[in-house]
Amino acid sequence: MNEPHIWWYITRASALIAWALMTLSVVWGILLSTRVMRRIDNPAWLQDLHRYLGGMTLVMVALHMVTLMLDGWLQFSLAETLVPFATDFKALPVALGILAFYLLVAVQGSSLMMNRLPRRFWKGLHYSSYAALVLVSMHAGWTGTDVSAWWYRVLAIVLISVATISVIVRIITSTRTPSRPAIAAATKKPVVTSSATTPVATRPTSRTMVVARVEPAAEGVLSIRLLPLGGGQLPVWQPGAHITLHLPSGLERQYSLCGDPAERTHFDIAVLKTANSEGGSEWIHSSMSPGMTLEVTGPLNHFELEPASEYLFIAGGIGITPIKAMIESLPERRQWKLMYAGRSQATMAFRDELVERYPERVVTYASDEATQPLDIYAAVAGSTAQVYCCGPESLMSAVASFVPAERMHCERFVPLVRESRAPAEDITVNCRKSKKSFVVPAEGNILESLEQNGLPVLGSCRKGVCGSCEVRVVEGHPVHLDSVMDDAEKEKLRIMYPCVSRAEGTQLTLDI
Ligand code: FES
Structure with missing residues (x-):
């Protein structure tokens, strides 16, 4: 090469590219985890892009380190490049960069092996990418040759601002909205109507839909297509979501969407005629026909497809x-x-x-x-x-x-049979937001008591499978008797399903 310091230029350029890619990767990861782009996203390609950005970051960091050793000015040895404080040149900032490199390797490596690692361990390790970004930013701001150049300062301000705003959004989002665990439940349950709102789950929107097609999908199964009355686009939904049909009899039935989530003009469901139908599937099989209109709420999703390879x-x-x-x-x-x-x-x-x-x-x-x-x-x-x-x-x-x-x-289609281990006793339920308190008798039902006291909570299946009655617990010890998700997740999220669940002790405070 004619240019004597070509390696020096490459090491500087690769460092800047790595910093930008890493910031983008973290921001993309935040978009992925918070689902703020829910309306246009697709978990698979979002996950891929996040991973590619992370992988390219590592490639650029490796290039930065290799060219640092090849360059004749600083003459970094292998040990100085890989071992913190092995160099006398800006020892601390260089050490921060090296630590960031190891964190990046751990995050990328664990992502490649995410299917073999316990989910919580993988997630915990993944959070260290925030620490790596902070270390990289400090390393870049402290050691960069171009730190006094205006364009470098502008770039640094942009990257640090974007990363900071994204992390703030992540923190706010995670404290406001409990993430939906994947072990969840519910389709197709007989129900009684409630018109109230729930403070925890997103209130499903209701719309009038036209039955466009009813045809056999198999013996005893009808495939049904619903179009929004007046046309237009339906809300974005993710696989695993279900909708609730409000039947003319007043019953509600929940059915999983089985079409392509990318198609926004209709909902497709399939309904099995059950032997022990309480009127829902039987009516659909005997009376539903094209041209009919129905009220439909949702989609809601308690069975989300998490990104995986x-x-x-x-x-x-x-x-x-x-x-x-x-x-x-x-x-x-x-x-x-x-x-x-x-x-x-x-x-x-x-x-x-x-x-x-x-x-x-x-x-x-x-x-x-x-x-x-x-x-x-x-x-x-x-x-x-x-x-x-x-x-x-x-x-x-x-x-x-x-x-x-x-x-x-x-x-789950049907609720698990779960017996309460808590002694049957009256529970005083305190509602934090509405400042109401009332006693639920030992044989009473918490959801019904909430409704009787005019509190905004949804009730759909009333069997602990659909998840619509979810409320957040402020104080007290719920005894979970639902089948919506596993108990450890509910404890972590501090939520309960009062249509079937009870409480241990005589006091329970709900965030409602
Ligand atoms: S109403 Fe369905 S889980 Fe409570």
């Missing part, structure tokens, strides 16, 4: 509906497999379509043809994929017995 979907019967939407949302290169079981091929909605579109990825099991019982262990053994399961309780319990909790995500 590999998925294993397991569906039983009508449990295919949310899983199908998940599959529709994934980019072509995403690794996934579906194991789909049913009573017979004829009863398995979307079976033929899925097998035809994804012959390499879809395995089906029809029990009326099988000579062996379904081997759940064989399906999950050796897999490190995130497992999303929806179907009968027996199927989900079997899958959960082989899959670590941090990789297991399921959606």
Whole structure:
């Protein structure tokens, strides 16, 4: 090379690019975790972009370090480049940069192995990217050759401001909105109406929709398309979401959306006619026809598809509906497999379509043809994929017995049978925001008492599966009897589902 200090220029340029990429990566990660771009995002490509930015940051940092050693001016040795305080040249700021490099390696490495690591450990490690960005900013501001140049100062102000604002948004968002855990629940439950609002969950919007299509999807299953009355775009929804149909009888029924989340002009659902129908699926199968209008609320989502590099979907019967939407949302290169079981091929909605579109990825099991019982262990053994399961309780319990909790995500159709271990006694419920207090008798129901006292809370399934009655707990010890999400998550989020849950002790304070 003719330019004697080409390495010096490269080391400076790569450092600046690494700083900018790292800031972008952190900002993108914040957008991903807070979902502030929910209206346009897609978890898969957002995750990919975040990861690419992180990977490119590391490449630029490596280039910065290598060219620092190649450059003749500073003559950094390998030890001075990799070991904090090994150099006499601006020892502390250089050490900060080296520490940031190791944090970056840990964050990137753990992201590559995220499917093999406990979710909480991975998340904890991931948070150190904030520390790495602070260290990099200090390193850049302290050691940069160009720190006195106006353009460098402008760049530094922009990068630090963007990062600071993003972190503030992240902090505010995380204190306001409890993140939805993935182990969650609920579709398709008989319900009684409530018109109140809930302070914790986002209140689902209601709209009039027209039944555009009703056609068989399988034996005993109808595929239904709903269009907004008057046309227009529907709200953005993520796979795993469900809507609530308000039937003419006054009943409400919740159904998972099973179409492509990218299609915003209609909602697709599939409804199984249940043998023990309380009037919902029976009415839909016997009376619903194109041209009818219905009130529809939602979508709401308690079964979100978290970003991951590999998925294993397991569906039983009508449990295919949310899983199908998940599959529709994934980019072509995403690794996934579906194991789909049913009573017979004829009863398995979307079976033929899925097998035809994804012959390499879809395995089906029809029990009326099988000579062996379904081997759940064989399906999950050796897999490190995130497992999303929806179907009968027996199927989900079997899958959960082989899959670590941090990789297991399921959606329930029916509530778990849970007995309260707390003694049956009167509970004084204090409502912090409304400043109301009342006693819920030992045999009473907290949700009903909230409603009777005029408090703004939704109630839909009233069986502890749909999640609509969620309230935040300020003080007291809830006894969780719902099936919406696992108890540890509820404790972490300090929430409860008062349609079925009780409390230990005689006092409970709710944030309502
Ligand atoms: S009303 Fe459905 S969980 Fe409480």
